[in-house]
Amino acid sequence: MAAYHIGAFEALREHPFEPDWVCGISMGAINGAIIAGNAPERRVEKLEAFWHTISRPSILPHSRRTAVRTWEHAVSFAEALTLGQPGFFSPRPISPYFAQPGVAATSFYDTTPLYGTLAEVVDFGLLNRAKTRLSVGATNVETGELAFFDTHRMPGTFAARHVIASGSLPPGFPATMIDGKPYWDGGCISNSPLQAVVDDMPSGHSVVFVIDLWSAAGKAPDTMQAVAWRAKQIQYASVTPTHVSAMVAKVKLRKAQQMLQQLGAAPSADRLDIVHITYHPGEDQIPSSDAEFSRESIAARRAAGYEDMHRVLIQRPWHRSEPPAHFGCLVHHVTADGVHTRAM
DSSP states (O other): OTTHHHHHHHHHHHTTOOOSEEEEETHHHHHHHHHHTSOGGGHHHHHHHHHHHTOBOOSSOOOSOHHHHHHHHHHHHHHHHHHOBTTTBEEOSSOTTTSOSSGGGSOSEEOHHHHHHHHHHOOHHHHTTOSSEEEEEEEETTTOOEEEEETTTSTTTOOHHHHHHHTOOTTTSOOEEETTEEEEEGGGTOSOOHHHHHHTOOSSEEEEEEEESOOSOOOOOOSHHHHHHHHHHHHHHTHHHHHHHHHHHHHHHHHHHHHHHTTTSOOOOOEEEEEEEEOOOOTTOOTTGGGOOBHHHHHHHHHHHHHHHHHHHHHOHHHHOOOOTTTOEEEEEEETTEEEEEOO
16 A cells, blocks of 8 residues: 555655655555665655565456455455565565464564665665655554664664664564564554654754545444455554644644743744545555555555645645644645645
């Protein structure tokens, strides 16, 4: 599903709109590393290279029939379960249930191939000295807390293992060891890395694009497959709005404290605009779309990301809306019927 990011970023580049800071969790961390770890003119090319490397060609010619596409996606997912994904992860030869205690006994797949792929698509030397900041979130397995690895906070030492830690989703993938501590996918706690930005918010006017791969809204299911798909959407999507609300409250509190400390002074020009864009999958998507990497699905998700981001960039709601002085933060929700702005 994270191929949606390719289209969204492609639209950003065309407008043009180069990010100063890229934050990601799980597959978003991989896409973020590719963006921040390449020269601007090579970023889309390297994103394409990564997704081509980890995917397999579609089995059948493109069909307009939803049932045919759904069947092909199911086959693609079965391939991922059985064979892994090229350049990404491979199945362990022995089931972890029968392996001796250790790394091989804690996951079904080995992510070693991903190290080689990242070396091909990310210039880690550039990433460690580039102006474009990168933050990736991972879950500390021992404390259960979300940690962020940041190129500006650890210059010269950010590496592939930090990206892979952010995507080490159990029980599929093993924990990634960093400084002697095991880390799992940051999505175990939150799919949104917004916290990293709010905790170190730049001065002035900042525009943050929250690109959400899970939609909270959807029709009631009428089949067991639809039940599984809708349940997963609600499970993952429900976290992001709550997280956004919490971060907005934090910004507002900080703004109020500044105003109290500077009574009589001109209000601060600091402002945060959060643009929340959500992917709405087509009817051919399956409940396990987050682990389905057919090239047809990748192309469809990329196209959707481009269309949604292009639509909001044309409107640029952060230019036409002015928040009350005591808010300092606006949230712009991008939906199929337009952009809805509110001061939370």
